[in-house]
Amino acid sequence: DTEVTQTPKHLVMGMTNKKSLKCEQHMGHRAMYWYKQKAKKPPELMFVYSYEKLSINESVPSRFSPECPNSSLLNLHLHALQPEDSALYLCASRNRKEGTEAFFGQGTRLTVV
Amino acid sequence: DAKTTQPPSMDCAEGRAANLPCNHSTISGNEYVYWYRQIHSQGPQYIIHGLKNNETNEMASLIITEDRKSSTLILPHATLRDTAVYYCIVRAKVETSGSRLTFGEGTQLTVNP
Numbered sequence: 001d002t003e004v005t006q007t008p009k010h011l012v013m014g015m016t017n018k019k020s021l022k023c024e025q026h027m028g029h030r031a032m033y034w035y036k037q038k039a040k041k042p043p044e045l046m047f048v049y050s051y052e053k054l055s056i057n058e059s060v061p062s063r064f065s066p067e068c069p070n071s072s073l074l075n076l077h078l079h080a081l082q083p084e085d086s087a088l089y090l091c092a093s094r095n096r097k098e099g100t101e102a103f104f105g106q107g108t109r110l111t112v113v
Numbered sequence: 114d115a116k117t118t119q120p121p122s123m124d125c126a127e128g129r130a131a132n133l134p135c136n137h138s139t140i141s142g143n144e145y146v147y148w149y150r151q152i153h154s155q156g157p158q159y160i161i162h163g164l165k166n167n168e169t170n171e172m173a174s175l176i177i178t179e180d181r182k183s184s185t186l187i188l189p190h191a192t193l194r195d196t197a198v199y200y201c202i203v204r205a206k207v208e209t210s211g212s213r214l215t216f217g218e219g220t221q222l223t224v225n226p
Contacts, residue, residue: 004156033214042200042216043157056213090156092214099145099164102214104156 006091006105021108023074023091032074035090043090081112117201122221131188133220135201138182145204148186150197191224
């Protein structure tokens with residue numbers, strides 16, 4: 001199984017809502033990533049988890065709250081988002097061994113209204 | 114991680130080889146070159162990576178110059194399904210606490226019939 005599964009595929013939420021994005025992998029990867037991608041731009045790194053601990057936060061606003069409850073699961077909790085937060089949110093995972101590739105999910109298309 | 118420079122767009126005729134260049138003149142000895150591609154609105158897909166030697170797999174070949182300051186991704190017989198944004202990424206060989214995987218602007222490859 002070389003899949004990273006993201007749910008939901010699409011999400012529409014209001015600015016006062018609380019929602020969560022979910023990412024799951026069963027490859028035994030101990031590094032997991034959240035990216036945000038706006039239209040026609042490259043993916044932008046948000047967070048990196050290594051061995052279930054947050055190792056990199058790229059100065060992301062606190063309305064985005066990541067969580068890694070176990071080695072297979074990564075969540076992104078969303079609260080009080082703005083319309084400009086509408087984007088494709090991508091999750092990735094990789095083995096922490098030297099010279100290994102990352103596997104990406106298909107993303108969650110988020111629209112904030 | 115070293116910065117990379119790629120042309121913003123390239124065209125290729127179907128069935129011909131597509132050669133995508135990447136400049137990474139500040140690469141250090143402990144950094145790998147990775148290539149990913151992203152087909153419209155999907156998650157990025159790993160293609161190939163290398164350190165010093167040229168590499169080939171079922172998808173592509175990677176040619177790295179002797180001084181390692183640039184590389185070329187070769188798709189030997191491009192098809193319409195190879196139309197995508199191609200990203201060249203340089204990443205450290207030695208893991209620190211969860212290493213960044215940082216995307217540049219990439220090259221939009223369009224394969225024409």
